[in-house]
Amino acid sequence: MPYFDDALANRRWGFACKRIVTALELLLLSYYKRNPLERTGLEIIQEIYAKQSSLFSILFLGDTPVLFSPGELLNLYHSARLMREQGGAFAEVGAFKGDSAEIVCRVKGDRLFYVFEAFEGLPSAGRADRRFKRGMFASSEASLRRRLERYPSTTVFSGYFPQTASAIVSETFSYVHLDVDLYATTKAALEFFYPRMHAGGRIISHDYSQCEGVWRAVSEFLSDKPEQPEPMGVSQVLIVKRA
Numbered sequence: 001m002p003y004f005d006d007a008l009a010n011r012r013w014g015f016a017c018k019r020i021v022t023a024l025e026l027l028l029l030s031y032y033k034r035n036p037l038e039r040t041g042l043e044i045i046q047e048i049y050a051k052q053s054s055l056f057s058i059l060f061l062g063d064t065p066v067l068f069s070p071g072e073l074l075n076l077y078h079s080a081r082l083m084r085e086q087g088g089a090f091a092e093v094g095a096f097k098g099d100s101a102e103i104v105c106r107v108k109g110d111r112l113f114y115v116f117e118a119f120e121g122l123p124s125a126g127r128a129d130r131r132f133k134r135g136m137f138a139s140s141e142a143s144l145r146r147r148l149e150r151y152p153s154t155t156v157f158s159g160y161f162p163q164t165a166s167a168i169v170s171e172t173f174s175y176v177h178l179d180v181d182l183y184a185t186t187k188a189a190l191e192f193f194y195p196r197m198h199a200g201g202r203i204i205s206h207d208y209s210q211c212e213g214v215w216r217a218v219s220e221f222l223s224d225k226p227e228q229p230e231p232m233g234v235s236q237v238l239i240v241k242r243a
Contacts, residue, residue, distance in 0.1 A: 041103075045073045064097070068099060068100060073100065084175075092104065092179070093116040095144060096179070114168055121135035122182060126182065129211070173196050178190075181211055183212075194225075208235060227241065
């Protein structure tokens with residue numbers, strides 16, 4: 001039996017449902033998150049959702065809402081906050097419209113932050129990537145650059161990763177976020193960043209629980225490593241680099 005979200009994923013009705021569920025989750029988090037550290041992150045997340053597309057524009061104009069749940073963005077906020085004093089640069093591969101990148105920018109302090117986005121949409125999908133097609137999730141380079149240009153020490157790279165990684169081969173990292181959907185790109189990103197991670201550094205990948213290509217890439221990559229994948233939230237996975 002196909003997953004429920006296979007019928008809705010990446011379609012207007014699916015995006016509309018996501019927006020409704022997001023509103024309910026924000027209400028729930030607002031009730032439970034009373035710790036000041038969590039309140040600060042939640043307030044930033046609420047700002048981001050306040051700017052998202054309306055139900056009308058999603059259903060009839062083809063706009064795309066924020067694709068992360070509030071809980072997922074809160075996980076990114078806390079991970080970036082924890083890593084900002086640990087040294088090393090930050091990176092994100094697969095920024096789309098910049099929602100997750102802005103969360104990091106708001107909390108990263110003076111960490112260098114490298115943001116990678118193809119803008120032309122996904123590359124060709126493999127056999128494990130049945131939900132996706134080439135060109136999906138195309139986005140505006142100008143819009144992303146405008147959104148992030150006010151944040152210091154943040155650099156946007158255009159093109160498919162890892163072909164765009166030459167400028168950062170000498171960097172070390174403490175925080176990396178992957179949201180690339182596909183097996184080959186996930187595997188390539190893990191191969192690039194893992195040996196450059198600080199001890200205790202965090203790699204977080206989106207879609208681990210729902211995209212076969214992502215969980216297969218993570219599983220295969222870690223098969224001969226001491227780290228274990230740590231599922232977090234609804235669809236993310238955390239890898240904490242050992243010494």
